[in-house]
Amino acid sequence: xxxxxxxxxxxxxxxxxxxxxxxxxxxxxxxxxxxxxxxxxxxxxxxxxxxxxxxxxxxxxxxxxxxxxxxxxxxxxxxxxxxxxxxxxxxxxxxxxxxxxxxxxxxxxxxxxxxxxxxxxxxxxxxxxxxxxxxxxxxxxxxxxxxxxxxxxxxxxxxxxxxxxxxxxxxxxxxxxxxxxxxxxxxxxxxxxxxxxxxxxxxxxxxxxxxxxxxxxxxxxxxxxxxxxxxxxxxxxxxxxxxxxxxxxxxxxxxxxxxxxxxxxxxxxxxxxxxxxxxxxxxxxxxxxxxxxxxxxxxxxxxxxxxxxxxxxxxxxxxxxxxxxxxxxxx
Amino acid sequence: xxxxxxxxxxxxxxxxxxxxxxxxxxxxxxxxxxxxxxxxxxxxxxxxxxxxxxxxxxxxxxxxxxxxxxxxxxxxxxxxxxxxxxxxxxxxxxxxxxxxxxxxxxxxxxxxxxxxxxxxxxxxxxxxxxxxxxxxxxxxxxxxxxxxxxxxxxxxxxxxxxxxxxxxxxxxxxxxxxxxxxxxxxxxxxxxxxxxxxxxxxxxxxxxxxxxxxxxxxxxxxxxxxxxxxxxxxxxxxxxxxxxxxxxxxxxxxxxxxxxxxxxxxxxxxxxxxxxxxxxxxxxxxxxxxxxxxxxxxxxxxxxxxxxxxxxxxxxxxxxxxxxxxxxxxx
Numbered sequence: 001x002x003x004x005x006x007x008x009x010x011x012x013x014x015x016x017x018x019x020x021x022x023x024x025x026x027x028x029x030x031x032x033x034x035x036x037x038x039x040x041x042x043x044x045x046x047x048x049x050x051x052x053x054x055x056x057x058x059x060x061x062x063x064x065x066x067x068x069x070x071x072x073x074x075x076x077x078x079x080x081x082x083x084x085x086x087x088x089x090x091x092x093x094x095x096x097x098x099x100x101x102x103x104x105x106x107x108x109x110x111x112x113x114x115x116x117x118x119x120x121x122x123x124x125x126x127x128x129x130x131x132x133x134x135x136x137x138x139x140x141x142x143x144x145x146x147x148x149x150x151x152x153x154x155x156x157x158x159x160x161x162x163x164x165x166x167x168x169x170x171x172x173x174x175x176x177x178x179x180x181x182x183x184x185x186x187x188x189x190x191x192x193x194x195x196x197x198x199x200x201x202x203x204x205x206x207x208x209x210x211x212x213x214x215x216x217x218x219x220x221x222x223x224x225x226x227x228x229x230x231x232x233x234x235x236x237x238x239x240x241x242x243x244x245x246x247x248x249x250x251x252x253x254x255x256x257x258x259x260x261x262x263x264x265x266x267x268x269x270x271x272x273x274x275x276x277x278x279x280x281x282x283x284x285x286x287x288x289x290x291x292x293x294x295x296x297x298x299x300x301x302x303x304x305x306x307x308x309x310x311x312x313x314x315x316x317x318x319x320x321x322x323x324x325x326x327x328x329x330x331x
Numbered sequence: 332x333x334x335x336x337x338x339x340x341x342x343x344x345x346x347x348x349x350x351x352x353x354x355x356x357x358x359x360x361x362x363x364x365x366x367x368x369x370x371x372x373x374x375x376x377x378x379x380x381x382x383x384x385x386x387x388x389x390x391x392x393x394x395x396x397x398x399x400x401x402x403x404x405x406x407x408x409x410x411x412x413x414x415x416x417x418x419x420x421x422x423x424x425x426x427x428x429x430x431x432x433x434x435x436x437x438x439x440x441x442x443x444x445x446x447x448x449x450x451x452x453x454x455x456x457x458x459x460x461x462x463x464x465x466x467x468x469x470x471x472x473x474x475x476x477x478x479x480x481x482x483x484x485x486x487x488x489x490x491x492x493x494x495x496x497x498x499x500x501x502x503x504x505x506x507x508x509x510x511x512x513x514x515x516x517x518x519x520x521x522x523x524x525x526x527x528x529x530x531x532x533x534x535x536x537x538x539x540x541x542x543x544x545x546x547x548x549x550x551x552x553x554x555x556x557x558x559x560x561x562x563x564x565x566x567x568x569x570x571x572x573x574x575x576x577x578x579x580x581x582x583x584x585x586x587x588x589x590x591x592x593x594x595x596x597x598x599x600x601x602x603x604x605x606x607x608x609x610x611x612x613x614x615x616x617x618x619x620x621x622x623x624x625x626x627x628x629x630x631x632x633x634x635x636x637x638x639x640x641x642x643x644x645x646x647x648x649x650x651x652x653x654x655x656x657x658x659x660x661x662x
Contacts, residue, residue, distance in 0.1 A: 050596070222591040244591040254589040260553040260575040263603030265381070270601045272594030 002027050002098035003308055007062045011052055014249045014319060019052075020068075020312040027099045034101050036078040039308070040089070042096060042329040043071035043121040044315040045155075047274075049248040059274075067095035071126055073110065073117045074100075084109075091120045098308055098331060115293070122155055122326035123300040126275055128289045130242060131159035133278040138240045138271045139216040143168035146210045148229060149190075151220030153180035153301075155326035156242060158188050160218045162298050165189045169216070172209045174225055176321045183324060187299060202228035213237075221246045223254065230262040239270040249319055301325025333358050333429035334639055338393045342383055345580045345650060350383075351399075351643040358430045365432050367409040370639070371420070373427060373660040374402035374452040375646040376486075378605075380579040390605075398426035402457055404441065404448045405431075415440075422451045429639055429662060446624070453486055453657035454631040457606055459620045461573060462490035464609040469571045469602045470547040474499035477541045479560060480521075482551030484511035484632075486657035487573060489519050491549045493629050496520045500547070503540045505556055507652045514655060518630060533559035544568075552577045554585065561593040570601040580650055632656025 001024045008021035030036050048070055051062045062068060072094035076084050081104050084090070092107040094100060110120045122128065134156075141147055147164040151157040152173025161184065164171040173184040173193040184190040192209040199205045206214065206228055213234035219226050222244030233239070247254040263270060278285075292298045303323040305314040308331045318327055332355045339352040361367050379401055382393045393399060403425040407415050412435050415421070423438040425431060441451045453459065465487075472478055478495040482488040483504025492515065495502040504515040504524040515521040523540040530536045537545065537559055544565035550557050553575030564570070578585040594601060609616075623629045634654040636645040639662045649658055 219591065222589055226591065241591050241594045244589065244595060247589055247592060255586045256589040256591075258553055258575065258578055258585040258587040259590060259601075260550065260557065260572050260587075260603065261578060263572045263601060264575060264605065265603070267604050267608050268602070270590075270594060271599070272591070272596070273598050274595065277598050 001025065002100075004067050004098075005096035005308075005311055006065050006067055007052060008064070010054055010064070011049075011249075013251050015049065015052065015312075015316050017312045017316065021065075022309055025097075027097075028101055030078055030080050030101050032080050033103055035076050035081050035084045035104055037074035037090070037094065037100050037102055038077045039072055039074045039094070039098055039100070039331045041073040041118050041121055042308075042311055042331065043125070044311065044318060044327050044329060045070060045126070046243055046245045046248060046318055048315065049319075067097060069093050069095050071121050072096075073120055089117060091125065096308075096311055114290075118302055118304065118326075118328050118330070119293075119300070121328055122302060123159060123293060123298060124286065124289060127155040127326055128159055129278075129282060129285050130275045131156045132163060132285045132289055133275065133281055134240045134242050134273055135160050135163055135216070135218060137278055137281070138269075138273060139218060139238050141167050141169050141216050144170075145215035146170045146172065146212050146234075147216045147218065148172050148174070148206065148210060148214045148232075149218045149220070150174045150225050150229075151243065151245060152184055152188075152190065152193065153324055154220055155323070157218070157220050158184070158301060158325055159298065161188050161190050163292075164216075165191075166292060166297055170210070170212070172206075174221075180324060183301070187301070196225050203231045206232045216240065218242060219244070223247050223256070227257045230257065230259055233262065233266050233268055235266050235268075237266055237268040239268065241270060241272040245319065303327045305329050307331070332356065333431075335398050335429075336427040336639075336642055337396050337398055338383060339395070341385060341395070342380075342580075344582050346380065346383065346643075346647050348643045348647065352396075353640055356428075358428075359432055361409055361411050361432050363411050364434055366407050366412050366415050366435055368405035368421070368425065368431050368433055369408050370403055370405045370425070370429055370431070370662045372404040372449050372452055373639075373642055373662065374456070375642065375649060375658050375660060376401060376457070377574055377576045377579060377649055379646065380650075398428060400424050400426050402452050403427075404451055420448060422456065427642055445621075449633055449635065449657075449659050449661070450624075450631070452659055453633060454490060454624060454629060455617065455620060458486040458657055459490055460609075460613060460616050461606045462487045463494060463616045463620055464606065464612055465571045465573050465604055466491050466494055466547070466549060468609055468612070469600075469604060470549060470569050472498050472500050472547050475501075476546035477501045477503065477543050477565075478547045478549065479503050479505070479537065479541060479545045479563075480549045480551070481505045481556050481560075482574065482576060483515055483519075483521065483524065484655055485551055486654070488549070488551050489515070489632060489656055490629065492519050492521050494623075495547075496522075497623060497628055501541070501543070503537075505552075511655060514632070518632070527556050534562045537563045547571065549573060550575070554578050554587070558588045561588065561590055564593065564597050564599055566597050566599075568597055568599040570599065572601060572603040576650065634658045636660050638662070
């Protein structure tokens, strides 16, 4: 018997643990071409909130009474597939199950000697790719420019800031606690950081920490924080719209300032993306990230929660800002 | 003596004729290298509203008690500059004066035999360039896609739609009267058009007129109309932000829906521009527009107001939707 986490209700506003259901299931026998996987690490990510809504999006919504799917690292327990050996570790989009059967399609083998297994869900996985490709492909950062990052202490934000520093930019972060602000400067090398929870006038705070204006804004949060950024963007600014965590749980259509006049006035570009847009650039990006990591130029934080059944709560805690860096469940 | 129109007050909200002052001035004698110009046509444009505010923008604000400057076609009355002959016609950014002295710098000679003089303020001037370069450089339209244009019966919008048709797109326009809607279809070849003043549910109306979704949105208006568009954009949509006439006269910071989630969900791009961004592309664009005009593929409308002193009212009437096509004052 192994446990599975299903979506029991579509959340209204902030998700609750009662929106999920944990059941015991017998894992089926593997057939020819299949492998049996035991889950080691589960990635919980803000974008999963979108899939819990029953609306058309870039990716189909989760179905009720079906398992949630996210990035997972797992070990091969049994194999009837010649591409995989017992004891291999793999990563890919898998179900929130303690054990599961897979054909191996879409899975990538990972090497626990090169990096800790959890890193393949973070800096060497979707997180790192999202940070690197969003920043370089849309943000097109140039040495000497100013990069502002919201959700800067989060998994993606902290990597974006460090890449900005490697590329020679002034990097300023926005985060929600003094502890995170300190971490951005001490651990991740940000030039400056703003605590939006204790800052009265965000427009002024951004102006002060970005005295030459904002050339690239890497946005993980949306909402009021992003509204304040528009008053500080430079001519030909690039706004990389990666996430909007501040509005994912809103039940009414959120309102913001009208951004169009700011875009016109500054000939600025604003572009949303999902990482799958850049799938042809994954190999080069992985190489670059692996190289920087090996050279000690990238550091990363993980918030590791223990226990399979803690996965729903870990997901909910993302929206409460309880993580520093990548939020991961260790099964 | 000749008349000059000065900015007397910075308008609050909708401009009033009392924000302008008309004075009589003696035109100075021309010196060596100068020419004396007599104004024939004055272009009034929504973007001038921005220059009447005392805020930092891509172009300096107009100064109080100084003449307004806009696109003008004028005739050379006297010359002490060997580049210009008496009787030449020129166009460029000039002051709202019946007569003025210029060094000729930044002026371009125009040929009244090739096109009516007023066309050099419209289809063969900034209007045509804005439509062509905004659409092609940012919108990157592809044959078979759907192009939606707001302010479609305006000077820029009506040209954008026609270029869309030349390039093989389905073209839908949004305008504010039934007469304009009819004009878009009969005169400018739009496939369909929506009257936003008589439409209750714009989201639905756009969905119905753009059954394959919106690939390119050329936005001249901003505000509520543009908010409705976001619900109908396709994956990888391009939103060309040319103008936001609906909010130019707002005295409070206007609110809109949060666009970030729509941009993420669709990997969509939104970019503001001013025509000066593409200055290196003017010659090619002029050639293309001239060719299409010569081939009878582009038609244009002008709303011509008579009399120099009517210029402020003509400008104000832009915000009341009183023009069809390019609004021009004939002096």
